[in-house]
Amino acid sequence: MRQKFLQKVIRETLEKSNDLSGFSFVIPGKRPVIFIKEILKEKNYNGILPEFFTIDEYLKIIADKQEIKGIALWLIAYQTYSEIYNDEDLSGFLKWFPTVQKDWDDMKKFHGNDKEILEWMLAEERIKNWGENLGDEDGARRKNLNFWRKMNVFLPKLEEKLNEQNLATAGMLHEIAEKNLEKFCKNSKNRVVFVGFNAFTPVEEKLVKTFLQWDKADVYFQGDEYYFKDERQEAGKFLREYKTWKEFNESRSFNWIENEFSEPKNIKVYEVSGNIAQTKVLPEILKEINSENQQADAINRVSTEETAVVLLDENLLPATLDSLSSTDKLNITMGFPLKNLAFSNAMKKLFNLQKQLEKNSSSYYYNDVLPILEELPKNQEDEKLLKNFVSALEERNMVYLSKKQLDELLGGISFYNLFKKQNSKDLLDTLIKFCKELKYREIDDVQYENISHFEKNFIILKNQLEPHHYDVKIETLEVLINQLINSETIDFVGEPLEGLQLMGLLETRLLNFKNVILLSANEGKLPLGNSQNTYLPFDVRKQFNLHTFLENDGIYAYHFYRFLQNAENIYLLYNALGSGVNTGEKTRFITQIEMESHHNIEHIIIENTSEPINQEPITIKKTTAVLEKLEEWKERVSASHLVSYLYNPIDFYLEKVLAAKESVEIEEELSQRNYGTLVHYALEYLYGKIIGKKLISSDLENLIQQIDEAINYSIEKLKHQPEFYQKGMNFVHKQIAKRVVESVLEYDLNLLKQGNSLEIIGLERKIEDIKFYLNEEKTDFVTFYGFIDRVDLLNGNLRIIDYKTAKAKDLRISVKEDRKETLFFNDKYKQALQLCIYQYCVENMSEFKEFDIETGIWSFAEVKNGVQNVEIKDGNLEDALQSIRNLILEILNPEIPFTEKIHEKWN
Structure with a gap:
């Protein structure tokens, strides 16, 4: 692999000494170490290797203090805070302290005197200027003053307590290291090589300068004239400052500013419609790179080791791995975000469930339980129980479950203890035991690592909490776990010297690649922009030389341009769709290259249309097997089958031929x-009590008094829980249902009061074995079946009534000669079609042959209109039935395939 910069550093170092045992290399990150060792191997270096440190590790050695961070620091800080103020529980404290701690570290790192800044935050002049434009001036000022007044007492007290235990935060380490610098540098026997740095804190800068003054260090910067000489270029901001150090003079050069960015480069910018869609372009780009490589001379042929894919959005890693699944060798040097894995999601949801149980342990919301069950690893017995559990939920529409119901349905699952209400200490013990057990099951490597991370963190959390004897609520535990989940990653084990390199931007430091592919090159990702999480206003940070988003932009700009300066083929992809925090804008660095450099950039637009790729309707031919199924169907045909076919023949095929549910x-x-x-x-429950009786007013008046009883019966028959209807929209639906039932009864009652006679003679009247002939010879037929909601006698006329939730429509049909063949081929007449079939069936039942028959719809949406009858004009029922006959013949016709009917959606 061509690591030009590192090659040059090692060559210069070996020229100074062929024995590197007395050298210490201080580098921005650990990743380049393996490449340095490989270069030494190539140069046949046989001596003792130098020491390697990151600059943070080196400062810890100088400070000679144990660094404290994360949960351990938060708990000590809370204990200290509680000794002074008793106005916040741990979960509330954790919502603001990590941000304050980062600000505090910045004060110490970049200014060196945190007390001066803390006192300034209380200064009357600052508060006055800051509060001028606030609406609630006095309230906001008071809160701000109170907060910083507390910080002026709390933070010095925390520092005192940490010093007593020989502990230090990152900011404190900087302060202590600065005090020890002179002595440490004077006594140091090793020569220190600082490699590839761009931005130092003041203490780090003093460290480098002190070593240079003692002539015990070499410093190698990696810059380029393109951004170094241009004062407008933020990428060269820090290097331009370091070039002015007095330690760089005629006897010690400032190394190195190259002129590589101006070399010919093939730059392509891809505008991609969608975030994940960027990863789908990768295989094509790699094909292009490989194609160019194969055309090169065999001696100069470039392998995939000279290609790097850089993700500026870690959330793209799973999709990227999927797109690169066919790549032979792949080295991943960025961590897989723990928060994106199924077990992590299950843990988040489990803590949320336990938090709900802490407030109310009497019932479980199904959607708090089900995702946990689905995402946790399960054995075969667990899978069966889960399947039965889901079936019970769906059958009974169980939105809320009592503890007893959960016990009955889920009590046998291997990890049922997780769903029991527990205090935080017991929950941690349960989770540690659960994770240990899971690791002995057959699970994949990523899942094993995921579970192992949680087991480790649960143990750490338990051990950290025990000495403090806090009354920790589940909510507090949830905050702590979420902090861990959101910051942890699973590291991959790979071979950095082989294969395609997949990394984050920070992992590219000191490294060079011929082919560079950068994903998510969007404004807001590169650079991050004004997204600092801080309690210190911009003007305060600026006044005391703390880094603001402007300095951070400069750091990101340097990483970007430095990474590109040695590359020959550059592919920059960005998401052009604006959604959430993504603006859909390409990074301004691309525009800068376009405007400020001589490089030609090829722009490529990748459309990701939301329209289906295949707009052709689905067509299914009627094979022998399909025709056999249709012959079976002929024995049991309902009106709803024909309605289904009219709406979409494919639905009919799936439901009636394939029997898909x-x-x-x-x-x-x-x-x-x-x-x-x-x-x-x-209605069935109520009218069932008076069926077969010639009704009088008191019959219906009595039924009106029983509506609540009838609705409760319906709820029980639906297998719904009564609690489902106790609040919200479901309560409203129940009240509307009661009103509809009452309106039906009152309508019938008014009929009686007006002198009409009414008798209910059938409810859910079954239709069966009614033959409907398809030819004149009556050799071919289908058999109708179904259920009629209500059959009654009104003044001696037989009424066939079908209840509908929707409004009645298109019940007046004209069966002229030119329409009767295809009238019911239009699904707008589906209600009329159904009623015509019912009328035909009833007319062919021996018990009803002597009656005049009416068929109609009673719509719940317009219940006070009563029964609305079908009316046939310009023809009769037999004419209407001809259209139904033709519809059935079309379904059975082997020459006519089932073709999808695409319904237009409203925009």
Whole structure:
């Protein structure tokens, strides 16, 4: 691999001494160490290797203090805070302290005197200027003053306590190291080589200068004239400052500013519609790179080791790995975010569930339980229990479960203890035991690492909490775990010297690649912009030389340009769609290259349309097997089957030929279908009490008093929980259902009061074995079946009534000669089609042959209109039936395939 800069550093160092045992290399990150060792191997270096440190590690050695961070620091800080102020629980404290701690570290690192800044935050002049434009001036000022007044007492006290235990935060380490610098440099026997740095804190800068003054150090910067000489270029901001150090003079050069960015480069910018869509372009780019390599001379052929894929958004890693699945060798040097894995999601949801149980342990919300079950590793017995559990939820539409119900349905699952209400200490013990057990199951490597990370963190958390004897709530535990989840990654084990390199931007430091592919080159990702999480206003940070987003932009700019300066083929991809925090804008660095450099940039637009790729309707031919199924179907045909075919023949094929069942979903709000069923069952329950009786007013008046009883019966028959209807929209739906039932009864009551006679003679009247002939010879037929909601006698006329949730429409049909063949081929007449079939069936039942028959819809949406009858004009029922006959013949016709009907959606 061509690591030009590192090659040059090692060559210069070996020229100074062929024995590196007395050298210490201080570098920005650990990743380049393996490349330095490889270069030494190539140069046949046989001596003792030098020591390698990051600059933070080196400062710790100088400070001679143990660094404290994370949970350990938070708990000591909270204990200190509680000794002074008793106005915050641990979970509240953790919402602000990590940000304050970062600010405090910045004060110490970049200014050196945190007390001066803390006192300035209380200065009357600052508060006055800061509060001038606030609406609630006095309130905001008071809160701000109170906060910083507390910090002026709390932070010095915390520093005192940490010093007593020989502990230090990162900021404190800088302060202590500065005091020890002179002595340490004077006594140091090793020569220190500082390699590839761009931005130092004041203490780090003093460290380098002190070693240079003692002539015990070499410093190698990696810069380029393109951004170094241009004062407007933020990428060269820090290097321009360091060039002015007095330690660089005629006897000691400032090394090195190259002129490599101006070398010919093939730069392509891809505008991609979508975030994940960027990863789909990768295989094509790699094909292009490999194609160019294969055309090169065999001696100069470039392998994939000279190609790096850089992700500026770590969330793209899973999709990127999927796109690169066919790559033979792949080295991943960025961590896989723990928060994106299934077990991590399950843990987050488990803590949320336990938090809910802490408030109310009497019931479980199904959507708090189900995702945990689905995402945790399970054995075969657990899988069976989960399947049965989901079936029970769907069948009974169980939105909320009692503890007893959860015990009955889920008590046998191997990790049921996780769903029991527990205090934080017991929960940690349960989780540690659970993680240990899971590691003995057959799980993949990534899942094993995920679980191991949690086991380790649960143990650390338990050990850290025990000495403090805090009354830790589940909510506090949740905050702590979420902090860990959001910051932890799973590291991959790979071979950095082989294969395609996949990394984050910081992992590219000191390294060079011929081919560079950069994803998410968006403004807001590169640079991050004004997204600092801080309590210190911009003007305060500026006044005391603390880094602001401007300095951070400069650091990101340097990493970007330095990485590109040695590359020959550069591919920059950005997401052009604006959503969430993504603006859909390419990084301004691309525009800078376009405007300030001589490089030609090729722009490529990758469209990711939301339209389906194949717009052709699905077509299914009627094979022998399909025709056999249709012959079976002929023996049991319902009106709803024909309605299904009219709406979409593919739906008919799936349901009636393949017998595919539609998946059941748990309803948090009552669906239109179940609302109709609720009313339907209640009417069936009430009218069932008076069936076969010539009605009088008192019969219906008595039924009106029983509506609540009928609705409760319906709820029980639907297998719904009564609690489902106790609040929210479901309570409203229940009240509307009661009103609809009451309106039906009152309508019938008014009929009686007006002198009409009414008798209910059938509810859910079954239709069966009614033959419907398809030819004149009556040799071919289908058999109708179904259920009629209500059959009654009104003034001696037989009424066939079908209840509908929707409004009645298009019940007046004209069967002229030119229409009767295809009238019901239009699904807008589906209600009329159904009623015509019912009328045909009833007319062919021996018990009803002597009656005049009317068929109609009673719509719950317009219940006070009563029954609305179908009317046939310009023809009769037989004419209408001809259209139904033709529709059935089309379904059975082997020459006519099932073709999808695409319905236009409203925009």
